[in-house]
Amino acid sequence: MLPLLRTALAAGLVLGAAGPGRAQELWLTLSTVESVPQVRVNYGHASKREAPALPQLVDLVALTQDGTTGLRGALKPAPPEVPPALLAPLGTKPGRTLVAATFDAGYWTILRDGTRLNASRRLVPQARSGFWSVKYAKAAFGPGAPWLRVVGHTLEIVPVEIPGPTAGAIRVRVLFRGAPLPGADLYYGDSGMEPERVGMPAYTTDPEGIATVPIRKAGSQVLTVTQSVSPSATPTLADEDVYTATFAFRLDEPSVN
Structure with missing residues (x-):
């Protein structure tokens, strides 16, 4: 049987959601801690952020025109006075850096009564449904970053062009x-x-x-897409595989002298 591909909101599939359409996501932003640029690995949704579990973060890398640097080994929890996240010193010039991450959200099952368990069908064979979830994230931190580079994620958002500071839309593939x-x-x-x-x-x-996505105002931007594949690559453990990808960037108004 050929896999069935579905690209959808997947409200009831991406686990940890607090309600319909409120999926937990992984996305990357730039922070400054004690004057040091830091990659911020965010997880959760608008009403509740969580620090992603470090053992499930498969990789975190910074890419510039000069090469690739691994950042995972330097990750630490964010200070308690700020929203939960993982932080790592960037080590490169932010304006020239693209950052990418992979997070294995694991196997999940949904029982007949709607209860969700962080377990595979191997342990919960009576479950109504089950899935495996993986999340990919990318962020371009400045105009000099390699925005157009394909990093090789299974599901990936890749800009077709680099938007200017006053762009009204971004084209992505x-x-x-x-x-x-x-x-x-x-x-x-x-x-x-x-x-x-x-x-x-x-x-x-x-x-x-390719899609053209309007940009409503200056500031931080996040794009998200989800793709489901059925049957799962591990059919004894899950019914389908759910992939999610984000692409984050920032467009600021040009300065006025």
Whole structure:
């Protein structure tokens, strides 16, 4: 049987959601701690952030035109006075850096009564459904970053062009297993919003996997896409595999002298 691919909001599938359409996501931002640029690994949703579990963070790398630097070994919990996250010193010039991360959210099952368990079908064979979830995140920290680079994530959002500081939209291509993914629904958050999807419009990719996403205002931007595959690559453990990817960037108003 050929796998069934579904690109959707997956409200009831991405586990840890507090309600319909409120999926936990992984996204990357830039912070400054004691004058040192830091990569911030965020996890959760708009009403509740969590620090992602470090053992489940498979990798975190910084990419510039000069090479790739691993950051995972330097990660530490954020200070208690700020929202939960993991932080690592960037070690490169932020304006020239693209950062990428992979997070294994694990196996989940949903019981007949709707209860959700962080366990596979091997332990919960009576479950109504089960899935495996993996999350990918990328962030471009400045105009000199390699925005257009394909890092090789199974599901990946790749800009087609670098937007200017006053751009009204961004064109991106969604890749799945290295190939353009048509019919993928992209969701957008702005001004520091987490990739919360409730009430947000979707922007669907064309046959070439490209979508044009409006940018409503200056500031932080996050794009999110989810792809489900059924049957799972591990059918004795899950019914389907759920992939989620985010791409974060910032557009600021140009300075006025």
